[in-house]
Amino acid sequence: xxxxxxxxxxxxxxxxxxxxxxxxxxxxxxxxxxxxxxxxxxxxxxxxxxxxxxxxxxxxxxxxxxxxxxxxxxxxxxxxxxxxxxxxxxxxxxxxxxxxxxxxxxxxxxxxxxxxxxxxxxxxxxxxxxxxxxxxxxxxxxxxxxxxxxxxxxxxxxxxxxxxxxxxxxxxxxxxxxxxxxxxxxxxxxxxxxxxxxxxxxxxxxxxxxxxxxxxxxxxxxxxxxxxxxxxxxxxxxxxxxxxxxxxxxxxxxxxxxxxxxxxxxxxxxxxxxxxxxxxxxxxxxxxxxxxxxxxxxxxxxxxxxxxxxxxxxxxxxxxxxxxxxxxxxxxxxxxxxxxxxxxxxxxxxxxxxxxxxxxxxxxxxxxxxxxxxxxxxxxxxxxxxxxxxxxxxxxxxxxxxxxxxxxxxxxxxxxxxxxxxxxxxxxxxxxxxxxxxxxxxxxxxxxxxxxxxxxxxxxxxxxxxxxxxxxxxxxxxxxxxxxxx
Amino acid sequence: xxxxxxxxxxxxxxxxxxxxxxxxxxxxxxxxxxxxxxxxxxxxxxxxxxxxxxxxxxxxxxxxxxxxxxxxxxxxxxxxxxxxxxxxxxxxxxx
Numbered sequence: 001x002x003x004x005x006x007x008x009x010x011x012x013x014x015x016x017x018x019x020x021x022x023x024x025x026x027x028x029x030x031x032x033x034x035x036x037x038x039x040x041x042x043x044x045x046x047x048x049x050x051x052x053x054x055x056x057x058x059x060x061x062x063x064x065x066x067x068x069x070x071x072x073x074x075x076x077x078x079x080x081x082x083x084x085x086x087x088x089x090x091x092x093x094x095x096x097x098x099x100x101x102x103x104x105x106x107x108x109x110x111x112x113x114x115x116x117x118x119x120x121x122x123x124x125x126x127x128x129x130x131x132x133x134x135x136x137x138x139x140x141x142x143x144x145x146x147x148x149x150x151x152x153x154x155x156x157x158x159x160x161x162x163x164x165x166x167x168x169x170x171x172x173x174x175x176x177x178x179x180x181x182x183x184x185x186x187x188x189x190x191x192x193x194x195x196x197x198x199x200x201x202x203x204x205x206x207x208x209x210x211x212x213x214x215x216x217x218x219x220x221x222x223x224x225x226x227x228x229x230x231x232x233x234x235x236x237x238x239x240x241x242x243x244x245x246x247x248x249x250x251x252x253x254x255x256x257x258x259x260x261x262x263x264x265x266x267x268x269x270x271x272x273x274x275x276x277x278x279x280x281x282x283x284x285x286x287x288x289x290x291x292x293x294x295x296x297x298x299x300x301x302x303x304x305x306x307x308x309x310x311x312x313x314x315x316x317x318x319x320x321x322x323x324x325x326x327x328x329x330x331x332x333x334x335x336x337x338x339x340x341x342x343x344x345x346x347x348x349x350x351x352x353x354x355x356x357x358x359x360x361x362x363x364x365x366x367x368x369x370x371x372x373x374x375x376x377x378x379x380x381x382x383x384x385x386x387x388x389x390x391x392x393x394x395x396x397x398x399x400x401x402x403x404x405x406x407x408x409x410x411x412x413x414x415x416x417x418x419x420x421x422x423x424x425x426x427x428x429x430x431x432x433x434x435x436x437x438x439x440x441x442x443x444x445x446x447x448x449x450x451x452x453x454x455x456x457x458x459x460x461x462x463x464x465x466x467x468x469x470x471x472x473x474x475x476x477x478x479x480x481x482x483x484x485x486x
Numbered sequence: 487x488x489x490x491x492x493x494x495x496x497x498x499x500x501x502x503x504x505x506x507x508x509x510x511x512x513x514x515x516x517x518x519x520x521x522x523x524x525x526x527x528x529x530x531x532x533x534x535x536x537x538x539x540x541x542x543x544x545x546x547x548x549x550x551x552x553x554x555x556x557x558x559x560x561x562x563x564x565x566x567x568x569x570x571x572x573x574x575x576x577x578x579x580x581x
Contacts, residue, residue, distance in 0.1 A: 103557060239544060340579055344502045358517070361498065365493075365521075368497065377537055
């Protein structure tokens with residue numbers, strides 16, 4: 001008996017198309033496996049088994065009529081900050097404990113349109129603020145490779161779930177590394193597309209100039225298949241680009257001869273784990289063997305400002321976006337207060353967790369009178385330099401390659417008391433959101449039984465180049481076939 | 487840059503965020519530490535640089551002003567903590 005939950009999207013699709021397996025069988029297998037392993041991993045916030053079985057039946061009906069797309073009938077998990085009509089969307093916050101969205105996010109509409117099977121919602125850092133999924137107001141998710149370690153964050157539930165086969169694929173969101181860093185920590189493929197490539201309509205807003213939705217998958221082919229469906233212009237998100245969506249699977253060729261790849265030294269930071277450095281160097285040599293032309297001496301000197309820029313801009317945007325949680329329209333509402341203002345203050349005090357409060361405070365400070373120019377505008381100006389630096393680099397290189405994070409997954413509880421240490425685990429991923437360019441993290445080694453991620457970065461809307469390099473590397477190495485013990 | 491307790495309280499008031507005494511104490515130290523890390527930006531001469539608010543440089547995005555159905559009122563109000571006459575209900579703003 002084949003273990004159906006272990007399939008990729010493209011493997012599932014083949015079996016579904018040849019009618020060797022039904023979506024109902026596949027979905028049952030996923031739910032059974034999920035129920036078994038999630039007691040330990042705790043990747044899921046809400047499991048919607050009944051909805052999933054109904055969707056699987058609908059998918060089988062569509063398939064019987066010959067209507068089958070690559071994601072049709074394939075079970076998926078969705079990070080709990082994307083709205084699904086009628087399904088609780090908590091953002092892993094007490095603030096939204098009972099919030100039932102009256103509409104679907106655009107990405108959900110697109111997935112439903114091809115009859116994918118959504119089996120539930122995944123745990124995350126509250127409002128996507130965090131790097132370990134420990135900031136969930138409900139429970140921490142564990143790394144399937146070592147249950148004492150974090151899965152990364154904030155899309156830690158989605159990454160852990162895909163790594164341990166609780167879903168065939170998942171969606172995450174990435175504001176400063178929240179898809180790539182957990183994908184790296186869990187040994188799966190995670191892509192943050194170019195800003196504006198995927199609609200944010202129905203994604204609970206964190207930092208609107210940085211947020212982007214993307215795929216978390218078991219291999220690079222699946223990444224292309226998901227991107228094919230979710231990418232594209234949306235009139236309900238005016239920041240989406242009015243560009244055609246190519247068939248990303250056409251980029252999946254093993255030949256990367258002559259591709260110019262740069263290695264920026266600044267991403268090999270002080271304090272980096274030496275074994276991660278070695279794994280990355282070996283991975284880059286593999287790209288060289290495959291025909292890429294490597295420049296080991298690229299310098300992006302403004303990288304050192306990215307952390308400060310990010311922790312000014314993201315909290316500033318968050319403090320504006322999260323002002324909506326006032327206990328009036330939806331969400332938690334403190335009812336015992338005497339005055340309206342008191343009710344609003346108490347609603348936020350009891351509805352938000354510590355990291356969310358910390359960032360609201362930080363953002364409010366950076367936007368307040370007297371500090372606006374010194375912090376917010378200053379950060380936006382240095383942002384321009386980071387963007388220009390990438391633009392210059394991409395005149396010379398097709399892609400840049402870096403570690404996804406300076407270390408492998410750290411222990412649960414190790415960094416929770418020190419926000420600055422926690423923020424450093426995103427030091428390699430933050431600059432990418434600041435510039436709005438796309439990047440993908442793929443498995444590129446193992447250190448102490450934990451996966452190492454390699455990040456491939458490209459210019460705006462160069463997802464095809466990233467997928468091609470990622471695919472060539474993946475096909476030439478064994479890392480994507482490694483699995484944690486279930 | 488060391489924040490005073492009063493500054494922390496002022497920010498909380500601007501954000502309409504209720505904080506406990508413990509929170510105020512903790513944030514005073516944590517936010518001061520974080521702000522210290524921002525000082526690195528002062529090394530950069532930004533006198534002649536434009537700010538970047540949005541990374542893919544879209545400008546003035548328009549769409550045709552065509553009516554389309556809104557969400558039904560009852561569905562929108564389904565999540566409301568309190569409602570009356572098809573409206574969200576709050577406590578009195580003016581006493």
